[in-house]
Amino acid sequence: xxxxxDLNLDMDMDMDMxxxxxxxxxxxxxxxxxxxxxxxxAEAEAEAERYxxAEAEADILRDRFRLAVICIATxxxxxxxxxxxxxxxxxxxxxxxxxxxxxAKDAELFAQHAGRKSVRMDxxxxxxxxxxxxxxxxxxxxxxxxxxxxxxxxxxxxxxxxDERVIxx
Amino acid sequence: xxxxxxxGNSPAAETFDPDLIHAIFKLVWRRRVGKGGGGNEDIDVExxxxxxxxNRSTTANANALKVSCELLRIFVTExxxxxxxxxxxxxxxxxxxxxxxxxxxxxxxxx
Numbered sequence: 001x002x003x004x005x006d007l008n009l010d011m012d013m014d015m016d017m018x019x020x021x022x023x024x025x026x027x028x029x030x031x032x033x034x035x036x037x038x039x040x041x042a043e044a045e046a047e048a049e050r051y052x053x054a055e056a057e058a059d060i061l062r063d064r065f066r067l068a069v070i071c072i073a074t075x076x077x078x079x080x081x082x083x084x085x086x087x088x089x090x091x092x093x094x095x096x097x098x099x100x101x102x103x104a105k106d107a108e109l110f111a112q113h114a115g116r117k118s119v120r121m122d123x124x125x126x127x128x129x130x131x132x133x134x135x136x137x138x139x140x141x142x143x144x145x146x147x148x149x150x151x152x153x154x155x156x157x158x159x160x161x162x163d164e165r166v167i168x169x
Numbered sequence: 170x171x172x173x174x175x176x177g178n179s180p181a182a183e184t185f186d187p188d189l190i191h192a193i194f195k196l197v198w199r200r201r202v203g204k205g206g207g208g209n210e211d212i213d214v215e216x217x218x219x220x221x222x223x224n225r226s227t228t229a230n231a232n233a234l235k236v237s238c239e240l241l242r243i244f245v246t247e248x249x250x251x252x253x254x255x256x257x258x259x260x261x262x263x264x265x266x267x268x269x270x271x272x273x274x275x276x277x278x279x280x
Contacts, residue, residue: 054199061189065189071183072242072246073245080250080253080257082263083264087266088266088269100237101197103240104193105197117227118229119227119228120232121236123233125236127240130280131279134279134280
C-alpha cells in the first residue's frame, strides 16, 4: 500500500489532521473509498439544503415579526405623541427577535431542568428573573390567565407534592 | 379598521400573535435539536427525522405562549417609552436612532 508522505508529517500534528488524512486515505484507497466520499458529499449537501430551508423559514418569520413590532411601536409612539422612524423600528424589531430566540432557549432549558418536555408559564416567567419588576408584571398577567381556568398548578416548585391541590398562600 | 378618530370602545392594546411566537419558538427548538443533540442524548445525531427524535423536541403551553407575547410586547413598549423619555427631553417629535442608542444598554440589561 502506498502511504502518502503527508501521513508521516501528520504524526507530528494534531489528531484532527490525522483523522482527515485517514479519510483522505480511504478515499484514495479504492472503489469503496469513492462511495464513502460520495455519501459524505451527499449528506453535506442535504444538510446545507436543510440549513438554507431553515434560514428561509426564519426570514419569513422575521418579516412577520417585524410587521407586528411596527404595529405595536407605532401605536405606542402615538400615545406619546411621536412618530417612530423606520431605522429605529427595524432596530427594535431585530432586538426583539433575538430576545424571542433567547427566550425560547432559556424556557426550554428551564423546562428540561424540571424534567418536563413542555414549556409552561412558570418557565417563561423565570426567564425574566433579572428584572424583579418585570417578573412581577408577568406574574400578575399569569394570575389573570389562570383565573380564567380552574388550574391547580402553583408557582412555587416544591419538591414534595403530597396532594394535587396545593393550598393558596 | 384603521381609523384615526376618537376610539371609544377599543382599549385593547396591540400585541403579538401567539401563533407567530409559537412558530419562532419551534424554529429555535428544532435548530437546537439538530445542533446539540449529541451531548445529552443516547441517540446518535441522525439527519433523518426519527419518531424518537420528534418526541424529544420541546412543546409549549398555550398560556406560556400568551405570557411570552406579553413579555415581548413589554420589551417593545419599554423601548419606545424610554426612547420617548429621552426624545422629549430634547424636544423632538420623531424618534431618532440616537435616542434608542441611549436607552439600549439599560434595556438589554433589564431583559
